[in-house]
Amino acid sequence: MSNKVLHAVYDDDDTLLHAVKEVRAGHYHIEEVFTPFPVHGLDKAMGLEPTRIAILAFIYGCIGLTVAVLMMNFIMIEDWPQDIGGKPSFSYIENMPAFVPIMFEMTVFFAAHLMVITFYLRSKLWPFKEAENPIPATTDDKFLMEVAVGSDQKKLTALLKKTGAIDITVQEKQE
Amino acid sequence: MASHYEAPIRRPLVTGEKSYHDVTLDVVAPVEGKANKQWWIVFSIALAAFGWGLGCMIYTISTGIGTWGLNKTVGWAWDITNFVWWVGIGHAGTLISAVLLLFRQKWRMAINRSAEAMTIFSVIQAGLFPIIHMGRPWLAYWVLPIPNQFGSLWVNFNSPLLWDVFAISTYLSVSLVFWWTGLLPDFAMIRDRAIKPFQKKIYGILSFGWSGRAKDWQRFEEVSLVLAGLATPLVLSVHTIVSFDFATSVIPGWHTTIFPPYFVAGAIFSGFAMVNTLLIIMRKVCNLENYITVQHIELMNIVIMITGSIVGVAYITELFIAWYSGVEYEQYAFLNRATGPYWWAYWAMMSCNVFSPQFMWFKKLRTSIMFSFIISIVVNIGMWFERFVIIVTSLHRDYLPSSWTMFSPTFVDIGIFIGTIGFFFVLSKRRNFYPRKISKAEVKTILKSSGDNYKKLREDAHE
Numbered sequence: 001m002s003n004k005v006l007h008a009v010y011d012d013d014d015t016l017l018h019a020v021k022e023v024r025a026g027h028y029h030i031e032e033v034f035t036p037f038p039v040h041g042l043d044k045a046m047g048l049e050p051t052r053i054a055i056l057a058f059i060y061g062c063i064g065l066t067v068a069v070l071m072m073n074f075i076m077i078e079d080w081p082q083d084i085g086g087k088p089s090f091s092y093i094e095n096m097p098a099f100v101p102i103m104f105e106m107t108v109f110f111a112a113h114l115m116v117i118t119f120y121l122r123s124k125l126w127p128f129k130e131a132e133n134p135i136p137a138t139t140d141d142k143f144l145m146e147v148a149v150g151s152d153q154k155k156l157t158a159l160l161k162k163t164g165a166i167d168i169t170v171q172e173k174q175e
Numbered sequence: 176m177a178s179h180y181e182a183p184i185r186r187p188l189v190t191g192e193k194s195y196h197d198v199t200l201d202v203v204a205p206v207e208g209k210a211n212k213q214w215w216i217v218f219s220i221a222l223a224a225f226g227w228g229l230g231c232m233i234y235t236i237s238t239g240i241g242t243w244g245l246n247k248t249v250g251w252a253w254d255i256t257n258f259v260w261w262v263g264i265g266h267a268g269t270l271i272s273a274v275l276l277l278f279r280q281k282w283r284m285a286i287n288r289s290a291e292a293m294t295i296f297s298v299i300q301a302g303l304f305p306i307i308h309m310g311r312p313w314l315a316y317w318v319l320p321i322p323n324q325f326g327s328l329w330v331n332f333n334s335p336l337l338w339d340v341f342a343i344s345t346y347l348s349v350s351l352v353f354w355w356t357g358l359l360p361d362f363a364m365i366r367d368r369a370i371k372p373f374q375k376k377i378y379g380i381l382s383f384g385w386s387g388r389a390k391d392w393q394r395f396e397e398v399s400l401v402l403a404g405l406a407t408p409l410v411l412s413v414h415t416i417v418s419f420d421f422a423t424s425v426i427p428g429w430h431t432t433i434f435p436p437y438f439v440a441g442a443i444f445s446g447f448a449m450v451n452t453l454l455i456i457m458r459k460v461c462n463l464e465n466y467i468t469v470q471h472i473e474l475m476n477i478v479i480m481i482t483g484s485i486v487g488v489a490y491i492t493e494l495f496i497a498w499y500s501g502v503e504y505e506q507y508a509f510l511n512r513a514t515g516p517y518w519w520a521y522w523a524m525m526s527c528n529v530f531s532p533q534f535m536w537f538k539k540l541r542t543s544i545m546f547s548f549i550i551s552i553v554v555n556i557g558m559w560f561e562r563f564v565i566i567v568t569s570l571h572r573d574y575l576p577s578s579w580t581m582f583s584p585t586f587v588d589i590g591i592f593i594g595t596i597g598f599f600f601v602l603s604k605r606r607n608f609y610p611r612k613i614s615k616a617e618v619k620t621i622l623k624s625s626g627d628n629y630k631k632l633r634e635d636a637h638e
Contacts, residue, residue, distance in 0.1 A: 013623075036195065036364070037619040038392040051394050057401045075320060075329045084333045101338040101416050105345045108409045112349045112402060116356060119398045120383065123391045125359065129384030136367030138387055139360065141195035141619075 004149040008165035016143040019163035031146040034138040057115040064110025187627035221600035228594005249582040261301035267446025268294025273403035291354040296602040300595040335419035342416040428508035428569030437489035444482035448554035476541040483532030527557020
């Protein structure tokens with residue numbers, strides 16, 4: 001099994017999208033596609049699973065809400081009840097209307113931050129992380145498709161040419 | 176190109192026949208280029224104002240709050256006025272990027288990044304005021320929920336002032352990650368274009384190693400959408416909670432249920448005005464007329480007109496309800512606002528906020544750059560007066576006529592306010608750091624549907 005991959009460079013998002021479909025139809029394995037901006041429909045064309053990060057955000061929000069309730073119940077009701085403007089201080093549920101704003105804020109706080117942290121970790125984004133796009137132009141106006149070379153390199157090259165690739169290079173993939 | 180169809184009746188959002196690469200060049204130009212003389216003049220003035228404000232802050236903290244014009248009757252004045260004013264301005268960024276994203280308004284693309292940056296900078300200004308007013312800012316951590324043995328008692332979760340702490344800090348931090356996440360692809364673009372090794376290193380760190388994989392973009396878009404969904408109620412909650420600072424009190428003129436929607440509308444109003452002020456300068460100085468078109472300015476003006484009218488309705492509703500309530504204290508508070516010793520502040524507010532946006536009904540006026548610029552300044556003056564009127568006129572004549580008094584600011588009050596304006600412009604105008612102007616990745620996604628050259632191509636094909 002060779003570790004060779006082909007890097008096909010495109011200069012248009014529509015051409016790329018079309019090419020992805022062609023290559024997949026030809027039963028080749030697309031390792032990765034690098035684009036300068038989100039190309040709509042690319043994930044579906046590549047057959048990527050939908051991301052579950054929104055579900056996680058919901059769970060994180062629920063955690064935030066729980067933390068807010070537990071925190072305020074402990075502080076205001078259990079540990080140190082005080083008479084503040086005659087508000088009920090011995091029952092969380094009766095004092096609850098005053099706690100709604102913070103319950104909401106903590107929900108948003110947890111959902112937003114934990115979701116973004118999850119995104120950074122899953123996509124391997126953090127300071128001092130080395131960028132992995134093979135050519136710098138893919139953050140400007142070029143689109144790069146990385147295809148695993150199967151048994152027949154010539155046939156694949158011809159197919160990529162046909163789909164409108166402006167440049168095709170063979171790379172040894174190190175893993 | 177069928178997938179990029181947009182109704183021909185929609186005017187192009189990007190003019191000048193741009194290709195993807197042109198967008199890159201135009202967006203990085205202000206980052207890679209050198210500062211001109213005009214910029215240095217503006218920056219120096221802002222820096223001087225900031226320095227002056229810093230001096231006044233140090234004077235306040237070292238001497239005490241007595242350096243301000245506050246007295247026994249008027250215990251809140253410029254500090255909270257400035258706080259609410261800056262928070263209000265800080266609403267536009269999130270509103271533009273989150274609410275307009277949910278409504279799929281493509282014109283947000285060119286302006287959202289600078290509006291988000293503006294949000295963060297103005298919320299920083301807002302946050303300064305409560306901290307300075309504490310008198311001992313080194314104990315500011317007492318607002319956090321920390322156990323009794325750290326000094327004060329547990330914080331009071333019944334207090335709207337504490338709700339404010341949570342709302343503002345959530346808003347600031349969420350806006351910050353929203354903005355930063357959106358900037359990653361732009362940082363990556365500068366990193367990949369950089370020639371100097373140092374620059375490459377810096378932007379490499381800032382970009383978090385963004386590579387633009389298909390899976391990253393898929394998550395990026397989902398994260399942006401969910402953040403927008405979270406930020407929309409968040410932005411509304413922030414000014415609602417700010418209005419609770421007043422609405423939950425028993426002061427006539429403050430104790431009104433209309434405050435949350437009224438404050439939120441006012442915040443959008445002043446925020447959009449400030450965005451207009453900054454954009455009109457920026458498009459000129461940075462040569463971005465092809466991205467921030469007259470159409471963008473016009474749409475902003477329409478939002479200003481609508482929210483200004485909502486604010487006007489709120490003012491009139493307040494007057495009506497004061498009369499209708501039959502509560503004489505409430506009635507007096509409003510009569511005093513309009514005709515008492517602070518009548519000039521009330522009418523300044525009325526004319527700036529209610530009358531001046533009505534000019535925007537005329538297409539000729541709302542598409543005039545100069546006129547829009549003037550109105551955007553007038554609106555921000557008016558919104559400052561709104562907060563001043565609400566706060567000071569409600570307090571200066573309290574329940575006990577013997578304690579009736581007036582408020583006049585000292586040079587320290589004025590100095591700190593000017594200082595925050597300077598600080599805001601220092602932050603907004605600094606260069607050579609990040610592509611704060613325009614989000615290139617987002618503009619590129621709308622280029623084929625809304626660029627004038629692509630629109631023309633489609634028209635030709637149609638014929």
